[in-house]
Amino acid sequence: MLFCLITSAGTFSAQGKKKTSKRNKVSVEQTQNMLTVTVKGVKFKMVIVDGGTFTMGASDNDAEATPREKPAHQVTVNTFAIGQTEVTQELWRAVMGKTLNEGEFKGRKRPMENVAYYDCEEFIAELNKLTGKKFRLPTEAEWEYAARGGNKSKGYKYAGGDDLDAVAWYKGNSDEMTHKVAQKLPNELGLYDMSGNVWEWCSDWYDENYYSASPSLNPEGGVKSENRVNRGGHWGCDFNRLRVSDRDGDIPGTRCPMIGFRLAMTL
Numbered sequence: 001m002l003f004c005l006i007t008s009a010g011t012f013s014a015q016g017k018k019k020t021s022k023r024n025k026v027s028v029e030q031t032q033n034m035l036t037v038t039v040k041g042v043k044f045k046m047v048i049v050d051g052g053t054f055t056m057g058a059s060d061n062d063a064e065a066t067p068r069e070k071p072a073h074q075v076t077v078n079t080f081a082i083g084q085t086e087v088t089q090e091l092w093r094a095v096m097g098k099t100l101n102e103g104e105f106k107g108r109k110r111p112m113e114n115v116a117y118y119d120c121e122e123f124i125a126e127l128n129k130l131t132g133k134k135f136r137l138p139t140e141a142e143w144e145y146a147a148r149g150g151n152k153s154k155g156y157k158y159a160g161g162d163d164l165d166a167v168a169w170y171k172g173n174s175d176e177m178t179h180k181v182a183q184k185l186p187n188e189l190g191l192y193d194m195s196g197n198v199w200e201w202c203s204d205w206y207d208e209n210y211y212s213a214s215p216s217l218n219p220e221g222g223v224k225s226e227n228r229v230n231r232g233g234h235w236g237c238d239f240n241r242l243r244v245s246d247r248d249g250d251i252p253g254t255r256c257p258m259i260g261f262r263l264a265m266t267l
């Protein structure tokens with residue numbers, strides 16, 4: 001049976017992975033709507049999300065919503081970039097090396113999981129060294145805005161549509177495992193697996209009462225607490241956890257095969 005491990009900060013290092021050569025060339029190319037990043041032969045894309053104002057959280061009419069998703073409130077986020085997919089195992093290995101933690105469910109194109117929040121911080125620090133850029137985790141507000149389709153939102157219940165099987169891996173169709181990223185339909189912004197596959201760490205400290213007092217412009221989470229936010233539900237979740245407003249938190253040292261992450265960047 002799969003279970004989660006709780007770890008301390010800073011248990012991983014990236015020894016011997018700091019040097020680059022021509023063969024290990026790194027590039028970042030930007031077009032109007034996309035960043036294309038190549039790291040040691042592994043290419044990934046970041047979608048540029050135009051900022052805007054949206055209704056974050058769940059309304060009182062949503063019978064599946066929990067109190068932590070309320071009240072629904074207006075939030076404005078600035079333009080940012082977010083990963084088209086969850087961070088894959090091949091990207092993790094390109095950045096951090098083969099000797100480090102690998103996912104429970106092995107596969108180059110599968111999402112990286114079994115990564116604590118602290119592991120993600122180390123990965124991002126190493127990626128930033130390699131690229132000279134400032135990748136980071138998304139805030140919870142950015143995550144939800146992007147999951148809802150940003151300013152192209154059609155108001156779907158799940159990221160990408162109301163037909164959950166068409167857009168997400170979850171308890172009802174996953175066969176109790178992760179799947180290669182980008183196999184289901186994308187959402188309005190071209191983002192894959194925002195609902196399902198793996199839960200995604202966000203940068204915020206988790207506060208179940210945060211919405212009643214959060215700022216309206218670029219909220220960054222509650223005060224320091226026990227947990228960091230994760231969003232989107234995962235391969236083992238029931239349907240109601242895949243909704244775009246669903247939210248939860250875990251101890252940042254948690255490593256388990258249900259939790260991975262997605263990159264973001266301020267533009």
Ligand SMILES: [Ca+2]
Pocket residue numbers: 086193194195196197198199200232233
């Ligand atoms: Ca996901």
